[in-house]
Amino acid sequence: MERRAVIAQPMTETGADDALINAARAGDRSAFGLLYNRYARMVHGILLCRVPPREVDDLVQEVFLLALRKLDSLRDISRFGAWLSAITRNRANDYYRDSSRVELPMEPEEEEKVQSRSNDHAAEQEAAMTLAVLRTLPETYREPLMLRLVEGLTGPEIAGRMGLTHGSVRVNLHRGMQMLREKLAEKAAPGTEQSARANRASGQNE
Amino acid sequence: MSEKDRVMKDDYLWDGSGEPDPDVRKLENLMGRYRHNQPAPAFDQVVVKKSVRRPWDLSFSRHSFQLAAAAAVVLIGVATFIIIRVEHTNNSGPAWEIARIEGAPRVGWHSLSSGKETAHLKVGQTLVTDSSSRASITLDETGTIEVDPASRLRVVASGRDRKRLSLERGTIHATIWAPPGEFVVDTPSAVAVDLGCVYTLHVDDSGAGVLRTTMGWVGFKLNGHESFIPAGAVCATRPRIGPGTPYFEDASTSFRDALSKFDFAKITPQERNALLGILLVDARPQDALTLWHLLSRVSDADRPGVYDRLAALAPPPKEVTREGILRLDQKMLDSWWNSLGYGDVYLWHMYERTWSEK
Numbered sequence: 001m002e003r004r005a006v007i008a009q010p011m012t013e014t015g016a017d018d019a020l021i022n023a024a025r026a027g028d029r030s031a032f033g034l035l036y037n038r039y040a041r042m043v044h045g046i047l048l049c050r051v052p053p054r055e056v057d058d059l060v061q062e063v064f065l066l067a068l069r070k071l072d073s074l075r076d077i078s079r080f081g082a083w084l085s086a087i088t089r090n091r092a093n094d095y096y097r098d099s100s101r102v103e104l105p106m107e108p109e110e111e112e113k114v115q116s117r118s119n120d121h122a123a124e125q126e127a128a129m130t131l132a133v134l135r136t137l138p139e140t141y142r143e144p145l146m147l148r149l150v151e152g153l154t155g156p157e158i159a160g161r162m163g164l165t166h167g168s169v170r171v172n173l174h175r176g177m178q179m180l181r182e183k184l185a186e187k188a189a190p191g192t193e194q195s196a197r198a199n200r201a202s203g204q205n206e
Numbered sequence: 207m208s209e210k211d212r213v214m215k216d217d218y219l220w221d222g223s224g225e226p227d228p229d230v231r232k233l234e235n236l237m238g239r240y241r242h243n244q245p246a247p248a249f250d251q252v253v254v255k256k257s258v259r260r261p262w263d264l265s266f267s268r269h270s271f272q273l274a275a276a277a278a279v280v281l282i283g284v285a286t287f288i289i290i291r292v293e294h295t296n297n298s299g300p301a302w303e304i305a306r307i308e309g310a311p312r313v314g315w316h317s318l319s320s321g322k323e324t325a326h327l328k329v330g331q332t333l334v335t336d337s338s339s340r341a342s343i344t345l346d347e348t349g350t351i352e353v354d355p356a357s358r359l360r361v362v363a364s365g366r367d368r369k370r371l372s373l374e375r376g377t378i379h380a381t382i383w384a385p386p387g388e389f390v391v392d393t394p395s396a397v398a399v400d401l402g403c404v405y406t407l408h409v410d411d412s413g414a415g416v417l418r419t420t421m422g423w424v425g426f427k428l429n430g431h432e433s434f435i436p437a438g439a440v441c442a443t444r445p446r447i448g449p450g451t452p453y454f455e456d457a458s459t460s461f462r463d464a465l466s467k468f469d470f471a472k473i474t475p476q477e478r479n480a481l482l483g484i485l486l487v488d489a490r491p492q493d494a495l496t497l498w499h500l501l502s503r504v505s506d507a508d509r510p511g512v513y514d515r516l517a518a519l520a521p522p523p524k525e526v527t528r529e530g531i532l533r534l535d536q537k538m539l540d541s542w543w544n545s546l547g548y549g550d551v552y553l554w555h556m557y558e559r560t561w562s563e564k
Contacts, residue, residue, distance in 0.1 A: 029250040036246040044242035050421075057244050065252060070385060073367070082550040086386045086402040089422050093349070093404055094383030127236050134237075139421070139437050140547045148219065149230070150237045155220040163552070165523050168545040174216050181229060 021077040024068070032071075036064050039081065041151040042161045043088045048150060049135060049142045050092035063091050082163035133183045141176025144169050299364030301326035302343040309339025311353070332360040335376065345369065348389055349382035349400075362392060373415075377408040386553050396443040399425040401553055403437070413445040418455075423549045426452075436548035439495060444470050451499045454492055461488040465496065482508055486515045494520035494546055502534055520546055 017038070023031035043063050047056045067084055074083050134145060143162075147153045153161070159169040217224030218231075304311070304325045306318040312334050318325055318341070327333050327343055335341055335357045343359070344350040348369045353359055357376020363369065369384065372392040382389045382400045389400040394413030398405070403422025409415040417426055423436040428448030435441045441452040450469035453462060464484040467473060473481070482504065489497055497516040504512055513531050516522075522531070522538075523545045530538040540551045 029252070032249050033246040036249070040244070040246070041242045048240060053240055057242075060242065060244065061247055064247070064249075066385075068249065068252065073385070076552065079550065079552050082552060086422075086550075086553060089402045090383045090385060093381055093402070093421060096381065123236060124239075127239055130233065130236060131240065149233045150240045152234070152238065152241060154222055163544075163550050164547065165541070165545045167521075167523055168547045170216070170220055172547050173219055177216070177219055177230065180233075 017080055018077050021071070021074070021080055025071055032064075032068055035080075039084055039161060040064070041153060042081065042147060042158075043084065045147040045151040045153075046085060046088045046143055047092055048131075049139075049146050050089070051095045053131070055095065059091055059095065063088050066091065079163055081161045085162055129187065130184065133187060134180060136183065137176055137179055141172050141179060144172045145176040145180060148173055299329060299366070300345060300347070301328040301364070302345045302361060303327075304333060305342045305344070307340040307342060307352070309336065309355070311335045311339045311341035327361050329361050329364050332358055332374075334358050348384040349380060351381075352379040354378070373407060373409050375409055375411060377406065379406045380404065393443065395445040395447070396426050396428045396449045399427065399554075401425055401549060405435075415443045417441050417443070425554045432554075433499060434543070434548065434551070434554065436495065442466065442469070451496055451503060453496045457490070457493055457496075458488050460484055461493065461496075464488070479508070482511070486511060489515060489519060491519045495548065498539075498543055498546060501531060501539065506532075516542075 017035070020031045020035050020038075024035060040060060044056055044060050047059050047063070051059060063084070067087055070087070074080060131150075134142060134149075137145065144155075144158050147158045147161075148155065155169050155173055156166060158164070158173075159166045162169075216227070218227045304313065304318065304327050306320070310317040310319045312318065313325055313327060313331050316325065333341060333343065333353060335353055335355050337355050340353060340355055342350055342352045345364075351359075351371075354377035357378065358374040359376070359378060360372040360374065361370075362372050367388050368390075369388060370390045370392065374394070378391070380389075380391070380400070381404045382402070384400070386402040387399060391398045391407060393407065393409045393415045395409075395415055396417075398407055398417055401423050403424055404420040405422075405424050406418045406420070407415060408417075417424060417435055418440050419435045419437050421437050423434060426433040426435060426441050426443060426449040428443070431448035433441045433449040433452045435452045438456075439452045439454050441449055443449045447470060451465055453465055457465075461484070464481045468478065468481040468485065482500075485496070485500070494516055497512055497519065500512050501509060501516070509532050510528075513528055517528075520542075522542045526538045526542050526545075531542070540555075543551045
């Protein structure tokens with residue numbers, strides 16, 4: 001495990017965030033918009049780990065509105081990312097507060113209607129199955145892997161946004177990817193269509 | 207090849223540099239369809255509902271001096287009333303809405319026997335369930351809590367950013383969506399501070415408790431003795447002792463048994479050494495959670511052994527030194543904790559301090 005790579009968030013990035021947060025606190029909404037542009041993928045990825053994909057876009061907006069309202073309660077602005085991550089996870093909990101909200105497994109056709117951004121039916125199914133498998137990974141591995149594979153953030157960007165060390169993100173990406181490979185290999189075994197669907201359901205129901 | 211070497215070969219996974227890993231590349235292409243692609247909302251048109259200090263209306267100056275003086279007297283009276291009410295009656299804030307799930311849960315003399323009946327739980331009131339009743343309480347801004355049979359749950363405080371309950375006996379299942387640190391549950395043997403999570407808390411008749419976290423993490427504290435419990439982990443607590451050492455439920459039986467005795471049994475120093483030996487030998491990489499907590503719970507003589515084992519399972523960040531950990535340097539302990547990836551300990555320090563100030 002490489003620990004030499006552990007460095008603080010680059011000063012330029014941190015400094016830029018601090019300036020934006022201070023400006024947003026002073027009422028500059030365009031500064032808050034820039035914070036949205038920087039952190040929306042992180043929030044989106046954390047939510048995608050926990051709630052059905054069709055709900056995520058709306059919840060991203062809600063998280064940022066909540067953050068805007070609570071911004072004055074953030075004592076240490078250098079921890080904005082960690083603070084926003086915690087708010088995001090809580091908002092995901094909020095989604096499940098209504099116990100009557102039972103997520104039924106979606107049929108592939110429905111998934112396609114809701115989630116499709118391409119016309120490739122087989123790829124859509126494979127993506128939905130992969131997402132469900134990814135969501136079964138332990139929380140520690142799920143989030144960095146979602147941010148890397150889905151949101152396209154690099155490891156250093158994930159560490160910087162979430163206020164984590166490079167070392168822990170790198171190790172968690174590595175171990176998570178290893179676990180994901182194993183689980184996908186199990187799913188790829190012949191005659192597993194039924195189990196893939198079951199897994200998809202469990203992923204949606206977490 | 208060691209794990210360190212394998213991790214370092216993952217350059218493409220880490221930052222997109224180096225030779226592309228075909229599996230990672232394929233997954234990026236496949237999963238990119240879920241990527242965030244919504245533009246920023248028009249934040250400049252958002253009305254933020256929060257208390258805003260408004261400048262005095264200038265039309266005020268047109269009123270007579272006498273009217274202003276009278277208004278000032280009224281304002282002072284109202285302010286005094288509010289301060290006295292908040293400080294002395296401590297009975298302000300929103301009430302939790304109670305819903306009966308089964309049986310006849312009660313608040314004071316009032317029983318809820320019908321499913322349609324609703325009631326409210328205010329500061330100072332206690333919800334009691336007997337052996338055949340269950341209920342849930344919900345506060346829109348905070349979360350929802352299911353209360354199992356044979357429980358007593360009291361509302362201690364219900365301020366705008368502070369919600370505090372006391373579980374005197376029984377079991378609750380809490381799903382909290384308030385910002386981290388705003389929701390706290392007292393038990394006879396520890397205080398549980400929500401840090402963004404779903405958890406179950408049980409307190410038996412002796413006041414001993416167990417907390418299981420399902421999502422997020424919880425801080426557990428008594429008299430400066432604190433434990434952090436991430437998703438999948440459990441922590442027991444005992445009156446007068448406080449929280450034990452948290453552990454993951456899938457740890458080996460010998461590990462869990464040894465930890466329970468280590469934390470709470472009356473044992474000789476030799477027995478304690480033997481138990482610590484079992485913990486160090488049986489620990490898996492994920493049991494770094496437990497070993498990190500043990501660093502500050504073992505004697506100075508035992509700490510090097512715990513350090514060495516933890517460093518082997520989860521090497522510390524560069525800024526953390528052996529010497530620093532052996533003298534329990536708080537910054538280094540925090541830094542090592544953060545590197546384990548269970549949550550940012552800054553949140554705990556921030557909210558723990560806030561609660562301690564209250």
